Amino acid sequence: xxxxxxxxxxxxxxxxxxxxxxxxxxxxxxxxxxxxxxxxxxxxxxxxxxxxxxxxxxxxxxxxxxxxxxxxxxxxxxxxxxxxxxxxxxxxxxxxxxxxxxxxxxxxxxxxxxxxxxxxxxxxxxxxxxxxxxxxxxxxxxxxxxxxxxxxxxxxxxxxxxxxxxxxxxxxxxxxxxxxxxxxxxxxxxxxxxxxxxxxxxxxxxxxxxxxxxxxxxxxxxxxxxxxxxxxxxxxxxxxxxxxxxxxxxxxxxxxxxxxxxxxxxxxxxxxxxxxxxxxxxxxxxxxxxxxxxxxxxxxxxxxxxxxxxxxxxxxxxxxxxxxxxxxxxxxxxxxxxxxxxxxxxxxxxxxxxxxxxxxxxxxxxxxxxx
Ligand code: MUC
Ligand code: MG
Numbered sequence: 001x002x003x004x005x006x007x008x009x010x011x012x013x014x015x016x017x018x019x020x021x022x023x024x025x026x027x028x029x030x031x032x033x034x035x036x037x038x039x040x041x042x043x044x045x046x047x048x049x050x051x052x053x054x055x056x057x058x059x060x061x062x063x064x065x066x067x068x069x070x071x072x073x074x075x076x077x078x079x080x081x082x083x084x085x086x087x088x089x090x091x092x093x094x095x096x097x098x099x100x101x102x103x104x105x106x107x108x109x110x111x112x113x114x115x116x117x118x119x120x121x122x123x124x125x126x127x128x129x130x131x132x133x134x135x136x137x138x139x140x141x142x143x144x145x146x147x148x149x150x151x152x153x154x155x156x157x158x159x160x161x162x163x164x165x166x167x168x169x170x171x172x173x174x175x176x177x178x179x180x181x182x183x184x185x186x187x188x189x190x191x192x193x194x195x196x197x198x199x200x201x202x203x204x205x206x207x208x209x210x211x212x213x214x215x216x217x218x219x220x221x222x223x224x225x226x227x228x229x230x231x232x233x234x235x236x237x238x239x240x241x242x243x244x245x246x247x248x249x250x251x252x253x254x255x256x257x258x259x260x261x262x263x264x265x266x267x268x269x270x271x272x273x274x275x276x277x278x279x280x281x282x283x284x285x286x287x288x289x290x291x292x293x294x295x296x297x298x299x300x301x302x303x304x305x306x307x308x309x310x311x312x313x314x315x316x317x318x319x320x321x322x323x324x325x326x327x328x329x330x331x332x333x334x335x336x337x338x339x340x341x342x343x344x345x346x347x348x349x350x351x352x353x354x355x356x357x358x359x360x361x362x363x364x365x366x367x368x369x370x371x
Contacts, residue, residue, distance in 0.1 A: 023169030025053030045113025047105035048306030115355030169200030297324030
């Protein structure tokens, strides 16, 4: 049996190219959490458990992920069969409650290493690859309308992105919607405009705001109200033509099924971390498909490893109507991969090599890692 000999968790703070203003926090850097898992045959698999804003977004922090993996996951892992990721994940689920981000990183690392050992791209463990390139949206979130328009023009001219997601929820509803309308006017007919409120509106705010956004030509609104308010989300989806997307509401297959049963969203943002790993994110996608819910490839602004892992899974999913937002590495000043991910012609090329098909540049990582 091939054993798991060691698991190493590295926390690194990589500056962002500009302040990234979200409803719950302003990011000046992204704290990436990377897992390196060594098998007894020498293959090293990598995974990522990056979150946003410490504890501002989810209930796992970068620091808690590291401690929990080193303290509680490691003893389960050393007893596992490295050639059986599904079996290892079952053992982890039996012995460890929650910790979805940490579990995602471990599952990714197991499949990365297995793929390297068997000479297969990670995507092959999740279904045939249907897409070699995935459309990637860009988030305009400088906090300034003029700067956002300038930035949008630049990435459009570079033929990198033509779907823009605007982060709102910090200002009052009318001002936020004016900001969005100004950007929508600037890009009319050239780029699509979506918004993400990150749960910051009340039901009343959402009714006022979505009416304004609909008039401005916005096509999709992500998590306008609290994730647990499925009834409120259903009412908004019924009242407005603008697509209502669930993000924070989704914490894996059980929540996905509940939202589907209660007609609580037009679309799901699929995230491998929030779902608790690649397999569970695939289950969320299947629940969406079975219930006529559109899908979108979401991100927690991961660096190259989590982004590549997401791309592998998304490449196996049919009909992702809303494309993806796998732009995390582009928001950071430094790509910590040997060979940067290939963004071009409005999309991300899904890596083709064995496992994740990427390698980390250890020198670069060492420059940013926490001691
Ligand atoms: C979120 O809530 O979707 C994705 C893009 C971005 O700028 O923030 C995230 C998280
Ligand atoms: Mg979101």
